[in-house]
Amino acid sequence: MDKPIVIVGTALLAEQMQYYFAERQGRVVEAFAVDAEFLREDRFCGKPVLEFEEALRRFGPTTHELFIAIGFLATAQRKAKFDLARRRGYTLPSYVHPSASVAENVRIGANTLVQEQVVVAPFARLGEDVFLCPQVGINHHTRVGDHCFFAPAAVVAGDAEIGELCFIGTNATIRDRLRIGPRCVIGAGAVIMNDCDEGGVYPAARAERRA
Amino acid sequence: MDKPIVIVGTALLAEQMQYYFAERQGRVVEAFAVDAEFLREDRFCGKPVLEFEEALRRFGPTTHELFIAIGFLATAQRKAKFDLARRRGYTLPSYVHPSASVAENVRIGANTLVQEQVVVAPFARLGEDVFLCPQVGINHHTRVGDHCFFAPAAVVAGDAEIGELCFIGTNATIRDRLRIGPRCVIGAGAVIMNDCDEGGVYPAARAERRA
Amino acid sequence: MDKPIVIVGTALLAEQMQYYFAERQGRVVEAFAVDAEFLREDRFCGKPVLEFEEALRRFGPTTHELFIAIGFLATAQRKAKFDLARRRGYTLPSYVHPSASVAENVRIGANTLVQEQVVVAPFARLGEDVFLCPQVGINHHTRVGDHCFFAPAAVVAGDAEIGELCFIGTNATIRDRLRIGPRCVIGAGAVIMNDCDEGGVYPAARAERRA
Numbered sequence: 001m002d003k004p005i006v007i008v009g010t011a012l013l014a015e016q017m018q019y020y021f022a023e024r025q026g027r028v029v030e031a032f033a034v035d036a037e038f039l040r041e042d043r044f045c046g047k048p049v050l051e052f053e054e055a056l057r058r059f060g061p062t063t064h065e066l067f068i069a070i071g072f073l074a075t076a077q078r079k080a081k082f083d084l085a086r087r088r089g090y091t092l093p094s095y096v097h098p099s100a101s102v103a104e105n106v107r108i109g110a111n112t113l114v115q116e117q118v119v120v121a122p123f124a125r126l127g128e129d130v131f132l133c134p135q136v137g138i139n140h141h142t143r144v145g146d147h148c149f150f151a152p153a154a155v156v157a158g159d160a161e162i163g164e165l166c167f168i169g170t171n172a173t174i175r176d177r178l179r180i181g182p183r184c185v186i187g188a189g190a191v192i193m194n195d196c197d198e199g200g201v202y203p204a205a206r207a208e209r210r211a
Numbered sequence: 212m213d214k215p216i217v218i219v220g221t222a223l224l225a226e227q228m229q230y231y232f233a234e235r236q237g238r239v240v241e242a243f244a245v246d247a248e249f250l251r252e253d254r255f256c257g258k259p260v261l262e263f264e265e266a267l268r269r270f271g272p273t274t275h276e277l278f279i280a281i282g283f284l285a286t287a288q289r290k291a292k293f294d295l296a297r298r299r300g301y302t303l304p305s306y307v308h309p310s311a312s313v314a315e316n317v318r319i320g321a322n323t324l325v326q327e328q329v330v331v332a333p334f335a336r337l338g339e340d341v342f343l344c345p346q347v348g349i350n351h352h353t354r355v356g357d358h359c360f361f362a363p364a365a366v367v368a369g370d371a372e373i374g375e376l377c378f379i380g381t382n383a384t385i386r387d388r389l390r391i392g393p394r395c396v397i398g399a400g401a402v403i404m405n406d407c408d409e410g411g412v413y414p415a416a417r418a419e420r421r422a
Numbered sequence: 423m424d425k426p427i428v429i430v431g432t433a434l435l436a437e438q439m440q441y442y443f444a445e446r447q448g449r450v451v452e453a454f455a456v457d458a459e460f461l462r463e464d465r466f467c468g469k470p471v472l473e474f475e476e477a478l479r480r481f482g483p484t485t486h487e488l489f490i491a492i493g494f495l496a497t498a499q500r501k502a503k504f505d506l507a508r509r510r511g512y513t514l515p516s517y518v519h520p521s522a523s524v525a526e527n528v529r530i531g532a533n534t535l536v537q538e539q540v541v542v543a544p545f546a547r548l549g550e551d552v553f554l555c556p557q558v559g560i561n562h563h564t565r566v567g568d569h570c571f572f573a574p575a576a577v578v579a580g581d582a583e584i585g586e587l588c589f590i591g592t593n594a595t596i597r598d599r600l601r602i603g604p605r606c607v608i609g610a611g612a613v614i615m616n617d618c619d620e621g622g623v624y625p626a627a628r629a630e631r632r633a
């Protein structure tokens with residue numbers, strides 16, 4: 001039987017994970033956990049909110065799983081919590097929405113979210129702790145590193161490589177066969193036609209008001 | 212048993228609605244109705260075309276439903292007909308394509324069209340008389356006002372607010388957490404990174420011919 | 423019973439077609455075939471690789487089908503092989519992924535690939551030898567000519583016309599009611615708001631590194 005889940009975070013992403021795990025999958029969400037500095041409420045989505053270390057003391061890895069629901073504004077903290085959870089022996093579950101098309105030859109790693117109508121095409125590879133928002137497209141033979149976050153409808157064409165800890169914005173476009181270094185930030189709507197070095201920030205050409 | 216439907220309009224959108232209601236859902240489309248100035252043919256898709264008020268006299272709200280199939284070129288007229296149909300006591304049906312992913316906690320209003328592979332994510336809210344063309348993405352916690360029209364593949368990221376009577380063009384991108392005022396026109400492919408005041412017109416940066 | 427298939431090509435597209443036909447549909451892929459100048463390996467995906475004319479001698483049209491898996495870098499060669507296969511009497515199969523939404527009133531031609539979560543909306547028309555990568559949207563009443571290639575998530579709004587032999591790049595946007603002439607190349611992320619003459623090349627406005 002599935003273990004109950006403790007969700008780390010109490011922002012909008014945590015609310016969504018509670019919906020997916022509890023409402024859609026019928027799993028038990030035991031509690032939410034946040035660092036002391038973010039502890040502002042006793043309950044969230046009808047469940048208790050605990051300080052992070054207190055939650056780990058109460059709900060150990062033999063009886064509970066952890067899901068790190070920290071969004072793209074704090075990817076480094078998500079990675080830190082993910083690594084710590086692993087060291088403590090926790091299993092980190094994943095959620096794949098049934099409307100997503102993930103090819104049979106693609107492996108889904110730990111702490112991964114694949115939302116509505118995402119495509120992960122044949123021969124793609126995903127790292128661990130990857131977030132794919134609705135309608136994201138990871139195309140054939142593309143490799144995605146650990147801890148990446150793809151905002152809604154972001155698309156990477158085939159045979160590309162996305163380094164770890166990247167953020168790819170809403171409806172951004174990455175051409176085929178490119179290499180995107182680790183920790184890049186690709187803005188919403190940006191069109192990437194060349195390789196990107198580590199840590200690059202690429203905002204889109206924005207629309208201007210005409211009338 | 213479902214009442215027969217009278218479709219208001221005889222343009223391409225009306226043809227599509229006839230397809231969805233009659234061909235896909237097996238409902239009866241009784242007739243089409245248009246204002247006198249647009250009355251140019253007796254029949255459309257094999258059904259009679261009547262002047263609008265004449266259609267309302269023949270097919271009243273106790274026996275028929277109305278669907279206002281007036282597209283994005285005439286949103287104000289769609290709203291006017293929608294309001295009038297409501298005052299006369301008509302029910303206005305909606306159509307959601309089975310390939311769309313609409314979260315269980317989202318309510319679909321009257322005279323709403325949700326086409327192929329649209330995503331309306333958990334905690335989003337839709338007004339009434341909303342048109343979502345194929346592959347549109349309305350993401351988590353985003354609120355869409357009445358009478359909006361989203362062209363194909365337009366995407367609004369999470370926790371945004373779209374005022375009433377907006378047009379969002381094909382494959383346009385609206386970043387998360389923005390406020391788009393009423394009656395804005397966002398062009399095809401436009402990337403919106405800041406709040407938009409009421410009535411703003413935002414065309415995209417267009418591609419130029421190089422060779 | 424379905425005839426075995428000979429796939430023409432040994433690049434990434436050929437690998438994908440082998441996956442779709444053999445792994446997903448359970449069909450027999452007999453061999454791969456390439457022109458002599460590209461013959462570099464004896465086997466590909468566990469099957470023999472033959473010189474093109476040799477393959478046609480061994481596997482004739484009464485016992486085998488041909489699929490021309492030559493991608494967008496060599497559209498003219500794909501057309502040449504397609505025409506030759508037709509003249510020799512071969513049937514060219516198509517593959518439509520089950521997650522795609524193709525309206526019932528759309529006909530799928532020979533040597534056509536419709537990948538994950540593509541939408542071909544009601545009243546659209548597709549030519550033959552058309553490649554639609556994942557999440558492509560061909561909207562209502564749009565006509566697509568023979569030998570076109572649509573990269574992932576490219577979108578054409580309604581009632582447009584795309585001439586034969588066009589390439590439409592990843593996440594490109596084509597507004598409704600436009601006419602795109604034959605042999606156009608629309609770049610990844612490009613936004614097309616006007617008709618395009620034959621052979622035009624339209625690159626997108628690219629994102630520039632800011633930090």
